[in-house]
Amino acid sequence: MGGDSRYLGLVYISPYVAGLLIFTAIPFVASFYLSFTDYNLINAPRWSGLDNYVELATRDRTFRKSLSVTLLYVFMTVPLKLAFALFIAYILNYRLKFINFFRTAYYVPSILGGSIAVAVLWRYIFADQGLVNMVITGLGGEPVNWFGDPNNALFTITLLRLWQFGSAMVIFLAALQSIDKTLYEAASIDGAGKWHTFFYITLPLITPVIFFNLVMQMVQAFQEFNGPYVITAGGPLKATYLLPLYIYEEAFHKFDMGYASALAWVLFAIIMVLTLIAFWSSRHWVYYAGDKRS
Amino acid sequence: MRNTATALGVIMTLGLAAGAAEAASLRMSWWGGDSRHVATQEALKVCGEKHGHTIQPEFTGWTGHQEKVTTQLAGGTEADIMQINWPWLPLFSLDGSGFADLNEYKHIIDLSQWPEEQLQAGVMNGKLNGLPISTTGRVFFFNKTTFEKAGLSLPASWEELIAAAPVFKEKLGADYYPFHAADLNALLIISLVTTQMTGKDLIDPATKQVSWTPEELQKGIEFYQRLVDQGVVRPWKEWASEGEVQLDQLPMWSEGRIAGSYEWDSTYTQFADPLQEGQELLPVKLLKVDGAVTEGVYRKPSMVFSISTRSKDPEAAAQIVNCLLNEPEGIMALRDTRGIPTSRVAAQMLAENGAIPESLIEAHKFVMEAEGPAVSPFNEHPEIREIFEGTLESFAYGQTSAADAATEIIDGINGVLEEF
Known part of the structure; x- marks a missing residue:
């Protein structure tokens, strides 16, 4: 390789590196610094030490409410979504007629899922006189207050997230298709039923993929914004007021950038800790090919 | 006789020039919908031609405009003339130093067209930081x-x-x-x-x-x-x-x-x-x-026009503000795209020309009379x-x-x- 071409690789990756530095790394570091300041964008940041963190840890009732709502949302959404995605992937793994059509159809909501338009559609479907209540009343039931009742609102937002199961499903489907068929044949000869086969062969063999989906879905769920922002704006009674909404309002409605940065870093720390716990726990339940335990 | 006329002409020209700013290059920012964007660009064109300035328009929708103005003010890159939402005044200029004091340009802007109560709405800490465009x-x-x-x-x-x-x-x-x-x-x-x-x-x-x-x-x-x-x-x-x-x-x-x-x-x-x-x-x-x-x-001013404290040509900016709000060219170009104007001369001119829908006039009358x-x-x-x-x-x-x-x-x- 000539002298000039030694730097060619660096030239090729420089646009990406520049973007990473300017739009990710620098704001990342800056937000950490700002989290220790009082900064409203108009005046220069004023160093305030740990004030922002002390405030949110000791006095901020909105933060506590928002954090509990966020944790509830994540712990409700992630397991349900993984279970549902795996269930659909399991069905779509069979050789059925028009199977490719169904696979595509089930993936479509994930392409649309994060968009504002779908959130607006969701709002109409679950509104007081929306499609869901029309069906319920048509069947003789009482209409449900999906958005106005604090006990239902978060669940309704969760359903929107659940509906976007396509990407997790596609990964599960790929994992299911990679399982060696001879294992199923051997199990069948040994007299294993469908449930036994699923729990003792399928599930252990796809644990790396379950783990991957678990981490990805958890990180995404902690960052949920569009759904609750468009559908309920965090209400009623802050029942859907997830932390990203709180961060946004502190930053862009109240222009308290220092406090918003502190909130963002706390959210980052929570995601990091839970991800580390997931990695630590994976030693006990995730089995990789070549693993001596498998 | 001829010499006397020439001398008078020279004196008048010098006198006019003394009261006016030189040709300036300005920027003006606002938020709004399509009709406001089109009307304001037209108004800036005619007012710019009238006073010999060029004005670069900077316009957006409502969403994100406050963030834009805030970051511009933070970075010192705001436009010379800004359309500011009235409730933002205490956020940007609590002590009155965030925007130029328009009282200093009252020889250019005809402030007598505003009722005193309306002018007070644009005052922060004794300084006229914003000129109410319309009242809602x-x-x-x-x-x-x-x-x-x-x-x-x-x-x-x-x-x-x-x-x-x-x-x-x-x-x-x-x-x-x-x-x-x-x-x-x-x-x-x-x-x-x-x-x-x-x-x-x-x-x-x-x-x-x-x-x-x-x-x-x-x-x-x-x-x-x-x-x-x-x-x-x-x-x-x-x-x-x-x-x-x-x-x-x-x-x-x-x-x-x-x-x-x-x-x-x-x-x-x-x-x-x-x-x-x-x-x-x-x-x-x-x-x-x-x-x-x-x-x-x-009742409150829906929005105000403010001039940047960093403007290099604040007098030229004041001329444009006066043209937009008090002079026929600006008034007829902007029409009611920012509501019924607070400026008396503008409201009267638009009403005489039938430029405001009847129902809006009725609703506005109730607000103003109360x-x-x-x-x-x-x-x-x-x-x-x-x-x-x-x-x-x-x-x-x-x-x-x-x-x-x-x-x-x-x-x-x-x-x-x-x-x-």
Whole structure:
């Protein structure tokens, strides 16, 4: 390789590196610094030490409410979504007629899922006189207050997230298709039923993929914004007021950038800790090919 | 003779030049919709040609404009002329130093076209930071067609409106309501009746504290609860079942099942247009509670023009502002794209030329004729709004009493005001 071409690789990756530095790394570091300041964008940041963190840890009732709502949302959404995605992937793994059509159809909501338009559609479907209540009343039931009742609102937002199961499903489907068929044949000869086969062969063999989906879905769920922002704006009674909404309002409605940065870093720390716990726990339940335990 | 005329000409030319700025290159920023964008660009073109300046337009929609202006002010890159939302003044210029003091340019801008009360609305710490472009206020709109179906005429008092509710239920159905008040509208109705009962705005400008006592605010909150209990308005929780949506986008509004609301006068068309064919929406004078000491109109400048303190040509910028608001070329180009102008000469010129829709004139007349204490821009401070509305929501969901809610609101707002 000539002298000039030694730097060619660096030239090729420089646009990406520049973007990473300017739009990710620098704001990342800056937000950490700002989290220790009082900064409203108009005046220069004023160093305030740990004030922002002390405030949110000791006095901020909105933060506590928002954090509990966020944790509830994540712990409700992630397991349900993984279970549902795996269930659909399991069905779509069979050789059925028009199977490719169904696979595509089930993936479509994930392409649309994060968009504002779908959130607006969701709002109409679950509104007081929306499609869901029309069906319920048509069947003789009482209409449900999906958005106005604090006990239902978060669940309704969760359903929107659940509906976007396509990407997790596609990964599960790929994992299911990679399982060696001879294992199923051997199990069948040994007299294993469908449930036994699923729990003792399928599930252990796809644990790396379950783990991957678990981490990805958890990180995404902690960052949920569009759904609750468009559908309920965090209400009623802050029942859907997830932390990203709180961060946004502190930053862009109240222009308290220092406090918003502190909130963002706390959210980052929570995601990091839970991800580390997931990695630590994976030693006990995730089995990789070549693993001596498998 | 010829020499004398030439000399006079030279003197006049020099005199005019002394009072005018040299050709300048300016920038102007604003938010708005397409009609405002087109009209403002045209106005800048004609005003620029008239005064010999070039003005670079910078315009966006409403969303994100505050963030844009804030970051520009933070970075010192703001436009020479800015359209500023009135409640932003205390956020950007609490001590009056955030924008140029327009009093310094009164030899260029004809400030006599504004009533003194309106000019005061743009004053921060004794400095005229913003020149009100138009004045807006909350007014009652009622669906005349629905009221007629119930055999009623439009209400002229709160008691008449409350009495309409049982008639609506009996003659039209249980899901018919003569009025709407939830979220921000509930807050504004409570503010309105409390102001009517006390004669005071929420915030005392002298002390920068809440001017209402907890007992006074409690009465206002209890009045709102009476509207809910009597079936005048849909309960907050039921309203929330629609999700985050505007009243004018709901079938209940377009079908006339909710037959009234308390909205900005300038939004008349926005609320009249979605109504089904054959339905008529009319603006109505402010309803008053028994024993009211004022009509308590919530009237405020909708937006102001400000000039940057960093502008290299503030006199040229002042010339353009005056042209847009006081001179025929600017007035006829902008028309009513920012509401009915506050400038007397502009309002008169537009009215004479039939440039403002009749219904908007009627609604605006009610707002301008009504009286009430001056409204503090802190009413719309995001933290104050959040405390007020959030506590009212807790009350509406039965989590707190009217007395506790009143105390919590006043203490919370006073806490925010202490920072200023």
